[in-house]
């Protein structure tokens with residue numbers, strides 16, 4: 001069957017890949033001239049890459065790892081030492097590590113917490129362990145119930161002081177959701193902690209060996225094309241055109257450069273756009289339906305990704321670092337962490353600025369100046385004194401609406417992949433799946449959509465009824 005998909009982010013591409021495996025013919029339409037959505041990257045005039053976001057892969061990403069394996073590119077992940085590294089805001093330039101020993105979970109994580117005395121007191125550790133007990137015993141049900149509390153409120157309920165939230169969990173909160181612990185739903189952090197506690201290598205981090213566009217998205221496109229599908233760039237969906245019964249008649253594609261608009265028809269239709277453009281594009285009759293009204297509860301969160309090239313090496317650390325600063329979230333020296341960006345003499349820092357709501361409308365110069373001031377605390381040896389490191393060039397990528405804003409109470413607004421419209425489905429990391437607004441969530445959502453389509457009955461007025469038989473889906477989603 002022919003399936004039209006709007007959006008070539010990881011969700012749309014994963015959906016198309018698994019539709020190919022199930023014997024269908026997907027055609028993906030991407031409005032921009034670049035693949036990947038939130039993982040998109042560009043090459044500048046010097047041949048240097050810059051990206052929408054600094055992306056870390058985790059051991060607890062079974063669907064992403066499975067996808068890479070199926071594409072034969074799992075060796076493109078550069079796995080780092082099993083440790084989490086945090087800056088110490090009170091002691092500029094010093095780091096605190098949670099080294100995770102290679103023993104079964106959850107003992108590996110427990111050992112890493114017990115051995116680190118920089119960030120939590122013994123009393124806080126014990127209270128935190130007691131607080132996590134219901135999450136471990138009652139699992140995801142308890143984690144979902146906690147969606148009503150912010151993480152700061154949850155910590156308070158466990159008798160753990162607010163200082164821990166602002167000092168310690170600010171790192172995890174900003175890294176996972178680009179918002180602060182007082183604003184983030186506790187379901188997010190508890191879900192991540194649960195996965196890390198349950199999987200031996202769950203918290204192990206990897207970087208891709210080059211740009212996500214070339215090294216991750218392009219191989220998915222090659223797979224789709226080889227299987228008889230298609231991916232078109234510069235192909236914006238303009239309107240979802242309906243039949244009189246409210247099902248989809250076609251995707252009206254905007255004609256560019258004077259070309260006329262084109263109505264594309266298929267057996268099934270998928271929105272793999274992020275939630276904000278989808279809300280704008282909902283046809284009037286659908287806006288009256290409770291299912292689609294729920295989308296009003298979701299909205300993308302602003303975030304900024306910076307790339308700073310320096311005249312010298314600032315660090316030899318080959319890992320993700322959690323800044324614990326109010327301005328910055330995570331960062332990495334990509335000249336160490338990523339094969340294609342490697343440089344033995346000069347650092348290229350990629351840094352995530354979050355929360356970004358007060359910064360998104362500021363100029364690049366203001367954003368860089370504030371970041372450079374922060375770097376004096378992260379690298380005091382290189383940015384103070386007579387011969388400070390010189391910034392050679394920079395790129396600032398602003399995303400006013402990225403992943404859905406994971407404030408308390410959002411879980412109930414996240415829709416399933418199957419909608420009440422028989423020939424219309426949703427994909428995207430904002431849709432309901434257990435891996436939150438992440439690359440893993442996007443890949444899993446696409447896989448779930450492909451499964452739902454393979455199980456769906458054909459719509460009577462479909463324009464492509466000539467291929468009614470469908471083989472069963474080959475790959476079951478790893479939940």
Ligand SMILES: Cc1cc2nc3c(=O)[nH]c(=O)nc-3n(C[C@H](O)[C@H](O)[C@H](O)COP(=O)(O)OP(=O)(O)OC[C@H]3O[C@@H](n4cnc5c(N)ncnc54)[C@H](O)[C@@H]3O)c2cc1C
Pocket residue numbers: 006007008009010011012029030031032035036037038039052053054055056057235236237238272273274277303304305352399402403427428429430437438439440441442
């Ligand atoms: C700064 C940053 C850092 C991140 N770090 C991490 C990380 O370390 N680890 C991790 O797992 N995740 C991370 N993420 C999150 C991750 O990138 C996303 O969750 C994931 O890529 C979302 O994929 P998606 O396909 O659901 O949505 P998107 O990537 O938003 O894809 C939607 C696509 O739809 C297209 N589209 C929109 N409107 C139309 C239209 N009218 N017609 C056709 N196409 C349209 C868009 O152009 C886009 O390509 C990060 C994100 C950012 C921004």
